[in-house]
Amino acid sequence: MSVYGGNQGFGTGGMGMSGPMQESPVPNEHETVGAYALGILDDAEATVFEAHLAGCEWCAQQLDELAGMEPMLAALADLPGSGTPAIGESLSAKPRPRLVEKLVDEVAERRAQKRRRSFYMVAASAALIVGGPFVAVATNGGGDGGGAENRPLAASPAKEAFNGISDKITATDPTTKVTATVALQKKDWGTGMVLEAKNLKGPLKCALVAVGKNGERETLSSWSVPNWGYGIPDATTEKAKEPLYVQGGAAFQPNEIDHFEIVTFDGKRLVEVDA
Amino acid sequence: MTLSDALDDLTPAHREVLVETYFKGRTVNEAAETLGIPSGTVRSRVFYALRSMKLALEERGVTA
Numbered sequence: 001m002s003v004y005g006g007n008q009g010f011g012t013g014g015m016g017m018s019g020p021m022q023e024s025p026v027p028n029e030h031e032t033v034g035a036y037a038l039g040i041l042d043d044a045e046a047t048v049f050e051a052h053l054a055g056c057e058w059c060a061q062q063l064d065e066l067a068g069m070e071p072m073l074a075a076l077a078d079l080p081g082s083g084t085p086a087i088g089e090s091l092s093a094k095p096r097p098r099l100v101e102k103l104v105d106e107v108a109e110r111r112a113q114k115r116r117r118s119f120y121m122v123a124a125s126a127a128l129i130v131g132g133p134f135v136a137v138a139t140n141g142g143g144d145g146g147g148a149e150n151r152p153l154a155a156s157p158a159k160e161a162f163n164g165i166s167d168k169i170t171a172t173d174p175t176t177k178v179t180a181t182v183a184l185q186k187k188d189w190g191t192g193m194v195l196e197a198k199n200l201k202g203p204l205k206c207a208l209v210a211v212g213k214n215g216e217r218e219t220l221s222s223w224s225v226p227n228w229g230y231g232i233p234d235a236t237t238e239k240a241k242e243p244l245y246v247q248g249g250a251a252f253q254p255n256e257i258d259h260f261e262i263v264t265f266d267g268k269r270l271v272e273v274d275a
Numbered sequence: 276m277t278l279s280d281a282l283d284d285l286t287p288a289h290r291e292v293l294v295e296t297y298f299k300g301r302t303v304n305e306a307a308e309t310l311g312i313p314s315g316t317v318r319s320r321v322f323y324a325l326r327s328m329k330l331a332l333e334e335r336g337v338t339a
Binding site for chain 2: 031034066075076077
């Protein structure tokens with residue numbers, strides 16, 4: 001099958017290809033990840049790319065990074081007063097006024113869910129299986145396909161993994177009100193972990209840190225919180241109500257861990273969970 | 276920095292492929308036919324367009 005078109009197109013991008021990305025050109029096949037993330041491949045191409053994705057860590061990483069762009073573009077396309085084709089034409093013709101202050105709303109979310117959802121679900125599973133540390137939870141992520149439809153797409157694999165682990169510990173900080181629930185699994189290589197965090201108000205960058213009984217600290221994962229936050233109970237959008245799920249791993253054995261902390265990049269401790 | 280700024284900051288070729296695919300609801304192959312360029316080129320430009328937009332947004336503190 002030659003859906004990738006061999007090398008055609010590589011180096012023929014004209015002026016559009018200039019820019020920082022030129023420093024590290026990637027083979028044509030991998031570039032398909034962008035179109036895949038937007039759901040603009042036809043079914044046959046998407047299927048072929050999924051086969052590639054399952055074995056390509058680079059693409060899994062790229063997909064992870066680019067998945068967030070689709071809702072943003074959806075928000076752009078859903079600007080009030082403009083049908084999609086109309087906005088498309090005006091966008092291509094001339095610069096637009098500053099119209100979008102709010103990046104994602106419920107309309108955008110609905111739109112994102114309408115589009116080729118199955119792609120993402122499959123992609124997310126693939127990323128889960130090939131994504132380095134994520135191997136830790138792959139066995140938990142595959143089984144439960146049901147009920148995944150209404151979850152924010154990027155969160156699903158971690159959420160499924162979270163739900164698949166019975167050993168959980170939780171705490172809410174009295175001051176910050178942040179609630180963290182950590183699901184733990186003993187692994188040959190250490191401890192696999194999925195975090196559910198609620199009442200995280202953005203914008204913020206934070207990390208989950210495991211602190212050992214010996215005082216050593218290991219960062220299990222880090223993330224940024226968008227303006228609308230995660231797990232905000234009285235939020236107006238479903239997106240903001242949905243808790244954050246992230247997964248990671250530590251070299252510690254579970255019984256070597258004293259506690260977990262969510263810390264901001266500027267050093268503030270948001271919540272501590274005793275192991 | 277808004278989303279539309281990020282889109283406007285793209286090169287014309289990059290903006291064009293996003294408009295002709297995503298915003299008009301066309302697949303890569305359909306857009307390639309409309310634009311008269313190879314579909315591999317469309318795929319490539321879509322990828323770099325997304326990377327550029329993401330980078331532009333991140334530089335201004337917006338994370339996708």
